[in-house]
Amino acid sequence: MKYVKELKWKPGMNVKELVDKLGSIGFQGVQLKRAADTVVDMKKVGAKVYFTFTSNMVTSGLRGLFAQIISLGLVDVIVTTVGGIEEDIMRAKGEKFIVGSFNPDDVELYEKGYNRVGNLCITTESYENFEDTAQSMIRKLYEKKKVWPTSELLKEIGLMLDDENSILYQAAKHNVPIFCPAITDGALGFHLFLFKQKHKDFMIDVVQDFANILFSSSQDEKKGVLCLGGGVSKHHAIFSCLLNGGADYAVYMTTASHTSGSMSGATTNEAKSWGKVRDDANIATVIGDVTITFPLMIFNVLERLNEEGLIHE
């Protein structure tokens, strides 16, 4: 039997200790500690780890932390949406994102060329600069070959970047494939289209990429999913695991509720009914904004793995 234990502040307390203590605090506190425990367990058994996130998280500045955990060998397969890929490239090329507020005058922002994402803004100029970058990258890709499965294209783009805070760069360097099932749903999609207007034989092969994610693990391997937010990214990772026998470990960190039957809010329990996670799986769901919950959870994990010599740089 585990009991609630009152939390107290001590000067200089570090993040790991706070999260350890949250394990004896109710509601989402204890859920957060369980999530950390589940990720540590995944790593200790050598599970193949599927990591998913949505594009707004890249915009938020968690990008550097995502790149870091890739470089430290924490994750093996990534699934995300194209907005995050665009913004990773934009940041790698020096564009800056602005911290603002949730309730600005949006018409005024539009006139200033500020495009709002929650309490952040991306300038129209950054998107214009991205056009040149994207067209140049696509041209180089096309010179190599005409037909590209998405994850191979993203790896090649990663190799063109040079920024240790870049998700694509670190993933390419560490052979972590990035899957993006809706590659055309954003500015990059538009640039792919523009290029294809003049190069009809240029093709993105999304069906082949389904094979790639399917063969990224096997029935025999232990598998874990670590899903930040929901949507296509989350579904794609757990569906791929399902086809290979289901995940053994699952951590969901989200703001969505299960009450509307959406994928974004689907619980780790619901996944059991599908065999998406195994019936004896180690599972944890944490409700809250990942800009707060994810750093806490993963810092705790990194400290513990570091102590045991389980991360490498």
Next chain:
Amino acid sequence: MKYVKELKWKPGMNVKELVDKLGSIGFQGVQLKRAADTVVDMKKVGAKVYFTFTSNMVTSGLRGLFAQIISLGLVDVIVTTVGGIEEDIMRAKGEKFIVGSFNPDDVELYEKGYNRVGNLCITTESYENFEDTAQSMIRKLYEKKKVWPTSELLKEIGLMLDDENSILYQAAKHNVPIFCPAITDGALGFHLFLFKQKHKDFMIDVVQDFANILFSSSQDEKKGVLCLGGGVSKHHAIFSCLLNGGADYAVYMTTASHTSGSMSGATTNEAKSWGKVRDDANIATVIGDVTITFPLMIFNVLERLNEEGLIHE
């Protein structure tokens, strides 16, 4: 100045009248009426209407209503995720979905072959039957041509169905294109992959389909978006409109909050900063489960358009 007016029950009150009265009731009541007004306005000016929804809504049974509004000419372009397409086909082929609860024993469900989606279940048998259907459909498509933009493939599948409650059937019949930017993210993706294993020249051309959605409207046309839920479907529709000068009308019906900066929770105001909706756009956001809010809103719209002779069967 508009004032709150107390709501009272009258025996036999119809849905249209209730929604009209909610226009004088605070919070989401008045938002619902504003959403109906905005959709009526879209139709009266002859705007091109982009309609988006997520797959769980198809599962829920709203499918018949979606098919009906397509057949009545309410919407011009559809964007959705592949799960909804699969389930539309499954239902058209006679599969049944089970009404259950949000808190069942999920391991027991798994053992019975019941896959849970919120408080609904789809049997594993339904998915097995779908395999035969899907392979047979893909074979016929392949015999026509080797390379398929997604929306053309979905139209062709619609023509193979014969169910007036089917979204794909009605869309095909009424020349309403269905876009699905993440076509491989589900069972259909798996079947496309299986087929491609033996037919290497079979290809889904997602980049060409980006051209198709881009050319589905022009800068000069009035445009409206009606987005149920969020994710890739919502983003794809409003991004396409943005590239053509932004939407003039926007209705968002969702459970997501704007506080995490996600696309699912992004408000109609946020869209203004991007030019995704025009600064003078007619906009409304309704927070709530669409299984309740959408029928109410669209019944009110249909009655009003019907009275004015603006819908055709």
Next chain:
Amino acid sequence: MKYVKELKWKPGMNVKELVDKLGSIGFQGVQLKRAADTVVDMKKVGAKVYFTFTSNMVTSGLRGLFAQIISLGLVDVIVTTVGGIEEDIMRAKGEKFIVGSFNPDDVELYEKGYNRVGNLCITTESYENFEDTAQSMIRKLYEKKKVWPTSELLKEIGLMLDDENSILYQAAKHNVPIFCPAITDGALGFHLFLFKQKHKDFMIDVVQDFANILFSSSQDEKKGVLCLGGGVSKHHAIFSCLLNGGADYAVYMTTASHTSGSMSGATTNEAKSWGKVRDDANIATVIGDVTITFPLMIFNVLERLNEEGLIHE
């Protein structure tokens, strides 16, 4: 086994029929129908019905509907917060509430004397007029006796009003007690305080009122709770039922989630662990804004009870 049945629009469909059909639609649709069924069941067995709501719902314009179901004999005991009582009195005295938006310029509103509640506003002038009303009412009460249990005070105020849309008026007329455990938490509290400054022997007896709610039902009676929103009102009703053996029926309609362990989000399942609802209780939780979900649900109930001659005017 119950199956999903596609929803279709028919011209002139009434509210009852729509809600009946939502019983075969997933997610919150089916929950809404279950809530209606549960309330019908409560009434058929003659259960004592505890009805709770929060003050913003009175402001919204649901006030008239609440008054109507009291007059129709649907509920036996009411628990609410003082804001709703103030606004019921203000409306009975002719004050008007303004329909606005969720994102106004709040500093501008302040300067105009508009006090915002979501997308509604109450003028400062209305509060000023309320001061005279309140002081005059308290004086009359004081002339009758010095020490008032809250529910007796509220009944006496109800008898001073003359508005068929008033909750207090209808409750007083139909001998439905209104409990308000935090009677001082609002403008009325301030006016009680002002009066007491000059009349030290004036006293609100909240402990005696606990006896009143406790004796409002017995162990032997069937009991049902119908809770709109959460907070003190919800807790007070189910806690009172708990002390009398627990409720046999429970319907919760709320926007709050269970994930933070709050009373507002506490589920009907959680209530079972306390004996707050009996283990075999007929229960339903509906997630969504009550300005939409409550009219739908209760219209369905009223039509069904009306058909069976179970409501009286």
Next chain:
Amino acid sequence: MKYVKELKWKPGMNVKELVDKLGSIGFQGVQLKRAADTVVDMKKVGAKVYFTFTSNMVTSGLRGLFAQIISLGLVDVIVTTVGGIEEDIMRAKGEKFIVGSFNPDDVELYEKGYNRVGNLCITTESYENFEDTAQSMIRKLYEKKKVWPTSELLKEIGLMLDDENSILYQAAKHNVPIFCPAITDGALGFHLFLFKQKHKDFMIDVVQDFANILFSSSQDEKKGVLCLGGGVSKHHAIFSCLLNGGADYAVYMTTASHTSGSMSGATTNEAKSWGKVRDDANIATVIGDVTITFPLMIFNVLERLNEEGLIHE
């Protein structure tokens, strides 16, 4: 102009540094840092600080931290609900709360005498023990005087306890009044009622206590509110400040959304329209479970105040 700055893990990073860094991370990360800044500002100008929380937070184990910030002089006035007071006393008397899960078998829990609050449980035995404690305390109070304003009663109870982790104990010791506008809404209310059955002249004077909170600050003083969760506690604090000219600083930490017009979800902007916070007030709203967000925020505040010698033990 402030820009997003990528977050990176460093071994041993302490909580203060993480929160500082979240100030350059989007969405709720930056909101959390703004909340910490606002609390630091309150303290630096010597504002009177109103601190509110709901009972589930006491249950969670944040109780020790609440007691600690009282002992460190961070807050001047407390408003809460009676459940938190009961659980503070129970813990001070040695009762233990159990850490469980959000989806247990609630009928089984009931049979074992475990009463669930989210993912925690309180045993029926703890409530039984509380009965003796409460009756004994009330008897001692009654021997002192017959009529008790709530906050005076709670101070007297605090003086009967001897536990440095107790909120009531530390508040009594440091002359921080605790207001509880709905004192009867819980087990304590039941015990007050039982006692009054035999001692008719025993009285809780809630109207007098409204005077006490009103006179806890003046028009001239700077005032700050720090509200965890919503409900009566939040409303009572900001309403009291409103009557004294409005708060100069406001921090809201909550899971509730503003879309239903409830007090729990009301934003700091909405409060401006009322004059509940001044138009130039320093304000921040953080969305998320306080078991995670509050320790992070307040640890950052405590470290900064400690560095400047602004907290005392």
